[in-house]
Amino acid sequence: MSTRKKGIQFKACVSCRTLVDREAQVCPNCGSKEFTEDWSGIIIAIEPESSELARTLNITGKGRYAVKLE
Numbered sequence: 751m752s753t754r755k756k757g758i759q760f761k762a763c764v765s766c767r768t769l770v771d772r773e774a775q776v777c778p779n780c781g782s783k784e785f786t787e788d789w790s791g792i793i794i795a796i797e798p799e800s801s802e803l804a805r806t807l808n809i810t811g812k813g814r815y816a817v818k819l820e
């Protein structure tokens with residue numbers, strides 16, 4: 751049993767906040783190899799060009815992003 755506070759199987763890229771599978775070694779979005787599992791909130795960017803939140807978070811591509819890194 752997991753004792754993690756979040757039962758989500760993703761980790762977040764520290765440079766672009768893309769959420770990737772825990773097993774991923776390299777961020778598919780920016781190529782970074784630094785990840786954190788301390789993140790909160792998910793934004794699914796479908797039309798980042800027309801999303802206020804995506805703009806605020808500096809998201810330019812479609813995908814799954816963490817709203818906040820701890």
Ligand SMILES: [Zn+2]
Nearest residue numbers: 763766777780
């Ligand atoms: Zn990245």
